[in-house]
Amino acid sequence: MYRAPEIISNAVILQYADRQLFVTLVTDSNSEEVATKSLWRLPWTRVADGATSLGNLETTLRSTMGLMSADINYREQLYTTESVLNSHSTFRISYLYLSRGIRWHKGSHHVGIFPITKLPPLSEEDRRILHYAIERLHAKTLYSTIPAFMLPTVFTLNDFQDVFETITGHSVDRRNFRKKIESLAIVTPVAKSSKKNVSSTYTLKDSHLTLFDKPFPYAKRS
Amino acid sequence: MYRAPEIISNAVILQYADRQLFVTLVTDSNSEEVATKSLWRLPWTRVADGATSLGNLETTLRSTMGLMSADINYREQLYTTESVLNSHSTFRISYLYLSRGIRWHKGSHHVGIFPITKLPPLSEEDRRILHYAIERLHAKTLYSTIPAFMLPTVFTLNDFQDVFETITGHSVDRRNFRKKIESLAIVTPVAKSSKKNVSSTYTLKDSHLTLFDKPFPYAKRS
DNA sequence: CTAATAGTGTCTCTTAGACATTATCTG
DNA sequence: CAGATAATGTCTAAGAGACACTATTAG
Numbered sequence: 001m002y003r004a005p006e007i008i009s010n011a012v013i014l015q016y017a018d019r020q021l022f023v024t025l026v027t028d029s030n031s032e033e034v035a036t037k038s039l040w041r042l043p044w045t046r047v048a049d050g051a052t053s054l055g056n057l058e059t060t061l062r063s064t065m066g067l068m069s070a071d072i073n074y075r076e077q078l079y080t081t082e083s084v085l086n087s088h089s090t091f092r093i094s095y096l097y098l099s100r101g102i103r104w105h106k107g108s109h110h111v112g113i114f115p116i117t118k119l120p121p122l123s124e125e126d127r128r129i130l131h132y133a134i135e136r137l138h139a140k141t142l143y144s145t146i147p148a149f150m151l152p153t154v155f156t157l158n159d160f161q162d163v164f165e166t167i168t169g170h171s172v173d174r175r176n177f178r179k180k181i182e183s184l185a186i187v188t189p190v191a192k193s194s195k196k197n198v199s200s201t202y203t204l205k206d207s208h209l210t211l212f213d214k215p216f217p218y219a220k221r222s
Numbered sequence: 223m224y225r226a227p228e229i230i231s232n233a234v235i236l237q238y239a240d241r242q243l244f245v246t247l248v249t250d251s252n253s254e255e256v257a258t259k260s261l262w263r264l265p266w267t268r269v270a271d272g273a274t275s276l277g278n279l280e281t282t283l284r285s286t287m288g289l290m291s292a293d294i295n296y297r298e299q300l301y302t303t304e305s306v307l308n309s310h311s312t313f314r315i316s317y318l319y320l321s322r323g324i325r326w327h328k329g330s331h332h333v334g335i336f337p338i339t340k341l342p343p344l345s346e347e348d349r350r351i352l353h354y355a356i357e358r359l360h361a362k363t364l365y366s367t368i369p370a371f372m373l374p375t376v377f378t379l380n381d382f383q384d385v386f387e388t389i390t391g392h393s394v395d396r397r398n399f400r401k402k403i404e405s406l407a408i409v410t411p412v413a414k415s416s417k418k419n420v421s422s423t424y425t426l427k428d429s430h431l432t433l434f435d436k437p438f439p440y441a442k443r444s
Numbered sequence: 445c446t447a448a449t450a451g452t453g454t455c456t457c458t459t460a461g462a463c464a465t466t467a468t469c470t471g
Numbered sequence: 472c473a474g475a476t477a478a479t480g481t482c483t484a485a486g487a488g489a490c491a492c493t494a495t496t497a498g
Contacts, residue, residue, distance in 0.1 A: 004226030004227065004271065005226065005227070005229055005269070005271050007227055007229075007311075007313065047227070047311070049226065049227045049309070049310060049311050050306060050309035050310060050311060051306065051311060052304050052306055052311065053302075053304055053313075054304075077301065077302065079299065080275075080299065080302040080315050082274050082275055082276075084272060084273065084274055087271070087272035088271060088272060089229075089269070089271050089272060089273060089274065091229065091275075091313065091315075093302050093313075143437075156450095157450095158449085158450080173488070173489070173490080174450090174451085174452095175451090175452070175453080175489095175490090176487075176488060176489085178451090178452090179486095179487095180486095180487090183486090197448085197449050197450050197451085197494075197495045197496050197497090198449085198450075198495090198496080199449085199450065199451095200450090200451095213437075214436070214437060215365075215435075215436060215437060217486090217487055217488080378477095379477095380476085380477080395461070395462070395463080396477090396478090396479095397462095397463090397478090397479070397480080398460075398461060398462085400478090400479090401459095401460095402459095402460090405459090419467075419468045419469045419470085419475080419476050419477050419478090420468090420469080420476085420477080421476085421477065421478095422477090422478095439459090439460055439461080
């Protein structure tokens with residue numbers, strides 16, 4: 001008997017808040033009680049024939065957790081893994097999503113937002129994908145404007161630096177960071193606050209991802 | 223009627239010789255006459271159920287063109303593209319292969335090695351994949367030992383610099399290049415030639431890909 | 445008045461990047 | 472002996488990285 005290879009797509013949806021990265025996970029259970037015990041996974045869907053993995057995935061994200069495209073600032077394909085079990089192949093195409101804060105549907109007990117430092121039990125596969133996503137985010141943070149995609153379109157340089165430090169795990173001297181941002185010419189000021197201890201705000205010059213020639217440096221102290 | 227989604231894998235096999243990059247392409251035709259007119263493509267295979275894309279692909283490469291694993295220095299998954307035609311999905315998983323020189327089976331009129339500057343007509347899809355592969359190779363050349371994987375395991379610094387320049391399209395000052403290589407500590411000398419105008423040879427310290435903290439610089443002149 | 449946050453300038457040291465000549469081997 | 476190739480050192484300029492204080496506002 002012939003079985004079609006199975007195609008699955010996954011989303012690694014990351015968001016930033018308060019010096020922490022969060023990932024959105026789902027659980028199959030409906031009952032809240034069971035959910036606390038059961039296994040969480042990356043949001044996923046089977047890809048029906050005649051559909052694209054992305055289309056199918058986003059439909060699922062929309063219907064099961066109320067994701068709106070306005071919530072998503074950045075999307076990127078990560079990797080395709082494959083496994084064979086009982087002569088049956090499964091392909092798993094993973095995507096990274098970066099969002100500003102998302103408020104999921106109330107009452108969606110089967111959707112959870114977890115800090116990446118305190119994850120519930122995950123399958124080996126999901127953990128690998130998540131790790132890979134974070135590693136890629138880290139790498140790109142050093143040579144692109146990607147951290148800005150985890151912030152609202154208007155942000156302060158302090159916000160930007162906080163995201164940068166959270167993703168890379170390194171602290172940067174504030175003056176050097178600003179000097180570098182300025183020399184890269186990637187942001188434009190939106191408003192210079194009249195209040196002297198309230199931050200001026202900026203926005204990205206280019207709303208798409210910008211790559212740098214040289215990686216972003218980071219200092220070792222403070 | 224249900225049709226299973228189709229899964230295809232492609233190989234972008236690149237090799238270096240004489241300051242040029244070459245890609246291996248195949249054509250379906252058997253007759254040499256027809257072959258010259260017909261369309262060339264990246265080596266590809268349908269992935270049968272119960273197999274992995276990689277296993278299937280390498281079996282095909284071995285049987286149709288005599289690829290031996292010893293010829294391959296480096297392999298990396300590139301990207302999965304998908305297309306939908308008549309409600310039928312096709313997924314295409316692409317891989318990049320880097321090799322030292324390969325001599326394909328004699329008499330394989332349906333296998334050709336083309337300099338990437340003089341490609342035969344290719345499908346839009348194949349051109350995109352090939353471009354992406356070259357772009358990725360270029361990017362990684364700036365911050366990893368990847369160019370060395372296009373050379374024999376033992377090579378001279380001049381060889382190394384030639385590959386580097388060919389991939390990046392930039393000329394580098396020879397002294398600065400050596401200085402940088404030395405500071406990166408990625409090679410060990412194999413033999414210091416006694417003849418004074420024959421190059422000393424080196425080999426990579428780590429036979430796996432090594433990433434640099436900072437990208438490889440390249441000079442503007444010479 | 446105290447605590448927290450925003451903003452800003454200079455110096456040093458490392459490294460990118462520019463540059464020319466000599467020695468040896470081959471034909 | 473002429474032409475090609477390998478090897479090598481120094482100077483300059485740019486940028487990474489270290490470092491401290493003042494002004495304002497909120498409580």
